Amino acid sequence: MNTNTGKVTLLSAGPGDLDLLTLKAAKALAAADVLLLDDLVNPEIVTLAPQARVIRVGKRGGCRSTPQAFIERLMRRYALKGLHVVRVKGGEALLFGRAGEELAVLRGAGIPVEIINGISSGFAAAAGLGISLTHRRHCHGVSFVTAHTEDHGEPDWAALAATRTTLAVYMGMRRIDSIAAALLASLPADTPAAVVQWAGGSNERRLMSRLDRLAADATNAGFGSPAVILVGSAVGESVERVWAIDDERRDEPATMQTDMPNAREAIAQAA
Missing domain, CATH: 3.30.950.10 (Tetrapyrrole methylase, C-terminal domain)
Structure with missing residues (x-):
């Protein structure tokens, strides 16, 4: 593995109310270098990641969406530069959030991945x-x-x-x-x-x-x-x-x- 490799956190942002975020999620946001923000996430969540570059990668059924393959390339690219990438998903990342596909791509590239659960x-x-x-x-x-x-x-x-x-x-x-x-x-x-x-x-x-x-x-x-x-x-x-x-x-x-x-x-x- 590249010693300069960063990591990716798949972060579950819950249903919208920022008070429902876990302490672990808040800590990960504060440490993020890059924030990949889903469309349904409360936009005010960026205030918890003051040092992060924010990239909006919205995905909505029936609407124009960021292609999944592009999101995966972004995560891989920034993590391989040694950055901490936080992929912020609404609800619970492991429930209908395409986390399985992202985990496969990141593990295939030798990138460490952390999962933080949330409220669906x-x-x-x-x-x-x-x-x-x-x-x-x-x-x-x-x-x-x-x-x-x-x-x-x-x-x-x-x-x-x-x-x-x-x-x-x-x-x-x-x-x-x-x-x-x-x-x-x-x-x-x-x-x-x-x-x-x-x-x-x-x-x-x-x-x-x-x-x-x-x-x-x-x-x-x-x-x-x-x-x-x-x-x-x-x-x-x-x-x-x-x-x-x-x-x-x-x-x-x-x-x-x-x-x-x-x-x-x-x-x-x-x-």
Whole structure:
């Protein structure tokens, strides 16, 4: 290995709120020479890396994106110059973040790699709704799934429904109609379902619905990407639904903004 080789840190920036960064992440940012910044990361994160050169390498589904191969070349180039490169990814780097491809390239070049975990948007969405993804009264697990397979197809929704786990669907808003229709072939129409847009951020939006109305409710309420779709009976424990029932709005989708009371306050007011 080249003795002048630097290193790359794959850093998980979480869902947006900088308070959710780990101390380890903050330390890595402070020591960074080069920051490769994903599009969905809170832009204020650069204030934690005062000495770093910032290069924005946004990747968004359905939008113009920086090619993955170019990002990998940047990491390799700067690390081989002896620099500490911090590749900042939204959410959790090891969950739908193409970390596997980047690890292979860097290891192939003999570049040391460190991984720093963070909070995925699926967990942030559950926190916003005030639910446990693995509530033992409802399920025995949770399935994290992307709506897009490598060949641009879709996952086996019938097989996923058969697991009876809570489904956390990433990158699915453009296909929410087909996702709901596919799941309805295996799940009851009244299965609780929700959409959380910008989960964990200051502009978070949440919508509670049921599977047969999910696509229409989300569309009518103007929900779009980036968002997480949650489906399963555990979702029905949401304080959003408590709030809607107490307001006698049983026939309307329950939506709340982050300026509404938090989960604990909502429960207290609903009691």
